[in-house]
Amino acid sequence: MIDLPALASLRAVATHGSVVGAAEALGFTPSAVSQQVKRLERQTGVPLLERVGRGVMLTRHGRHLVDAGSRLLTDLEEVEAGLHLQAGAVAGRLRLTAFSTAMRGLVAPVVRRLRDEHPALTLALTEREPWDTIDLVASGQTDIGVVHSWGDVSLATPDHLATTPLASDVADVVVPLDHALAGRARVSPRDLVDEDWIATPEGTICRQWLTRMYDGTGRLPRIAHTSMEFDSHLALVRAGLGIALVPRLGRQPLGDELVALRAHDPVPTRDIVAVHRRSMTDSPAVSAVLAALAR
Numbered sequence: 001m002i003d004l005p006a007l008a009s010l011r012a013v014a015t016h017g018s019v020v021g022a023a024e025a026l027g028f029t030p031s032a033v034s035q036q037v038k039r040l041e042r043q044t045g046v047p048l049l050e051r052v053g054r055g056v057m058l059t060r061h062g063r064h065l066v067d068a069g070s071r072l073l074t075d076l077e078e079v080e081a082g083l084h085l086q087a088g089a090v091a092g093r094l095r096l097t098a099f100s101t102a103m104r105g106l107v108a109p110v111v112r113r114l115r116d117e118h119p120a121l122t123l124a125l126t127e128r129e130p131w132d133t134i135d136l137v138a139s140g141q142t143d144i145g146v147v148h149s150w151g152d153v154s155l156a157t158p159d160h161l162a163t164t165p166l167a168s169d170v171a172d173v174v175v176p177l178d179h180a181l182a183g184r185a186r187v188s189p190r191d192l193v194d195e196d197w198i199a200t201p202e203g204t205i206c207r208q209w210l211t212r213m214y215d216g217t218g219r220l221p222r223i224a225h226t227s228m229e230f231d232s233h234l235a236l237v238r239a240g241l242g243i244a245l246v247p248r249l250g251r252q253p254l255g256d257e258l259v260a261l262r263a264h265d266p267v268p269t270r271d272i273v274a275v276h277r278r279s280m281t282d283s284p285a286v287s288a289v290l291a292a293l294a295r
Helices: 004-016 019-026 030-044 060-087 100-117 130-138 205-217 230-238 284-294
Strands: 049-052 055-058 092-098 121-127 144-150 161-176 196-199 222-226 243-247 258-263 269-277
Touching: 004 019, 004 030, 004 055, 004 060, 019 030, 030 060, 055 060, 092 100, 092 130, 092 284, 100 121, 100 144, 100 161, 100 284, 121 284, 130 144, 130 161, 130 269, 144 205, 144 284, 161 230, 161 284, 196 205, 196 230, 205 243, 230 243, 230 258, 269 284
Parallel strands: 092 121, 092 144, 196 222, 196 243
Antiparallel strands: 049 055, 144 269, 161 243, 161 258, 161 269
């Protein structure tokens, strides 16, 4: 009989391209993942991984097992969701992954209420960027993802994922109190072409949106400093090192030293969406979490 947790580990190796990557995604040690794959090889009687240089890759048998096994894991997920639906049970363990500001401003307060309302439900939380979250949900390594997309910066989701709109979030241009624009009611990118920006790293959705904002100016935003966390952006603005585009969701109080200016032409707005696998749609636990997030 094929060991299902071991099958899930093999699928994670296929998704992440290495035993180390699979271990990080699953929360195991590389040794534990290797042992699970070896157990699966003993059960099936065929080699599933082969060493290539300093890494590994799936054999033909391994790829076949992952393809067929993924369908099996999906079927079992649907069976489990159906059983919980019949029992009306909001119970079990769900893995939820969200981006940082959603974790602070949305997920944390919701999870606290869910624990009070459904004591038999356990949630394991992980913080990741939206594109990573989509991949984790799609590959079965997390159950619910909270992601965001800015305007026309697309965030594609595979067909086997369902989406639930949660909210819209607006970002403001944050400047020091003594900045020349601090008294303005609102600003446009043309007002900001000569400013130094504190921005998220290249390749992030927020950085892409900041660049798109400048499309009508014929210029690119002048990035002076790069930081992943918006809390750090505020600290750097407070230190007089530049300005920043900071969403309102999960934003720390600005205090007396900073001013948030409304941006327009365009208004920087992001849609916040929850994603889950369609095979879990009937799960009362998933429905309870989605409803709580939407509230």
